[in-house]
Amino acid sequence: MRKRTRRLWSGAIGLMAFLSGLAAPERVVRAEVHRFKPTVGYPTFARREPVLRIRPGDIVETETLWGEWYERPGGKWPGEVGPFYIEGAMPGDTLVVKILRLRPNRDIAISTHNPTFGLLAADRWTPMLTDPIPARRFVWTLDRERRTATLELPGSQRRRIEVPLAPMLGRVAVAPPGEESFDGLWPGPFGGNMDAPEVREGTTVYLPVFHEGALFYFGDGHALQGDGEICGSGLETTMEVTFQFDLIKGKKIAWPRLEDAEYIMVAGSMRPLVDAVRIACVELIHWLVEDYGFEKWEALQIVSQLAVLRVANVVDPHYTVVAKFPKRYLPR
Numbered sequence: 204m205r206k207r208t209r210r211l212w213s214g215a216i217g218l219m220a221f222l223s224g225l226a227a228p229e230r231v232v233r234a235e236v237h238r239f240k241p242t243v244g245y246p247t248f249a250r251r252e253p254v255l256r257i258r259p260g261d262i263v264e265t266e267t268l269w270g271e272w273y274e275r276p277g278g279k280w281p282g283e284v285g286p287f288y289i290e291g292a293m294p295g296d297t298l299v300v301k302i303l304r305l306r307p308n309r310d311i312a313i314s315t316h317n318p319t320f321g322l323l324a325a326d327r328w329t330p331m332l333t334d335p336i337p338a339r340r341f342v343w344t345l346d347r348e349r350r351t352a353t354l355e356l357p358g359s360q361r362r363r364i365e366v367p368l369a370p371m372l373g374r375v376a377v378a379p380p381g382e383e384s385f386d387g388l389w390p391g392p393f394g395g396n397m398d399a400p401e402v403r404e405g406t407t408v409y410l411p412v413f414h415e416g417a418l419f420y421f422g423d424g425h426a427l428q429g430d431g432e433i434c435g436s437g438l439e440t441t442m443e444v445t446f447q448f449d450l451i452k453g454k455k456i457a458w459p460r461l462e463d464a465e466y467i468m469v470a471g472s473m474r475p476l477v478d479a480v481r482i483a484c485v486e487l488i489h490w491l492v493e494d495y496g497f498e499k500w501e502a503l504q505i506v507s508q509l510a511v512l513r514v515a516n517v518v519d520p521h522y523t524v525v526a527k528f529p530k531r532y533l534p535r
Contacts, residue, residue, distance in 0.1 A: 244282020285420035373423030
């Protein structure tokens with residue numbers, strides 16, 4: 204692991220305040236930029252010794268891990284990067300993770316079919332009398348300059364398909380409560396393998412803090428993924444990613460929240476699927492009431508008419524649904 208740091212202004216608010224004369228130069232908080240090259244991935248989200256310590260406002264330039272899974276059928280998954288320890292984070296706080304940059308850094312992406320994994324595959328919970336899905340491995344070619352992915356289709360009338368990239372991170376998480384340890388496939392209140400395409404460049408992710416330091420993990424870069432991740436994998440590849448971290452002290456949330464230029468969002472993860480929908484919608488209503496001044500039953504009404512529901516994954520041990528509310532209807 205290697206790390207380099209440099210100094211810069213922590214963000215637009217501090218810089219604008221300084222330029223406008225509202226803050227003296229010595230009061231402008233400086234942030235540190237860390238360049239972190241991961242060498243080890245972990246198979247679980249759990250409380251363990253951190254690989255990097257940072258402060259609120261700091262920026263981390265890093266990347267996801269490449270490994271056997273990408274190179275050969277049956278290869279081992281490389282694991283998740285982390286945990287990062289954020290100074291001052293305590294249980295009951297909210298960790299703020301801004302995804303400043305997210306870009307594929309390889310020219311291929313892998314997607315697989317597994318006979319016992321995926322929405323349409325039989326497994327031990329949903330046995331079927333139909334033939335199993337054959338194991339397949341698809342290698343997509345990425346054009347990073349044109350931001351497209353191409354797949355050859357030798358058995359189809361259309362011999363190839365080219366689609367635009369939409370890079371995302373399948374997994375962002377904090378260490379779960381207590382001594383709990385969840386396999387990397389699990390999503391939950393701690394975040395985890397939500398497989399939500401909204402976890403992308405320009406999105407801010409809010410995660411509940413259960414341990415001192417928060418202990419942040421990330422991984423599972425997808426160059427593209429459709430709703431539900433139906434076959435069980437997106438266009439799996441590695442990513443260069445830049446995060447900026449912050450804290451909301453004393454702000455306790457129950458489930459991951461997200462925000463981009465258009466929406467505030469909540470991710471709920473549970474089986475059956477309808478319970479994931481309920482969690483996401485209930486927590487979205489709570490957010491509107493607590494932070495935006497809506498009366499609870501009026502919030503239910505406007506969510507019923509304006510919400511957008513996205514099925515992020517229907518293949519993991521818990522399914523994930525993202526409930527989205529348009530920011531243009533929030534009070535100014």
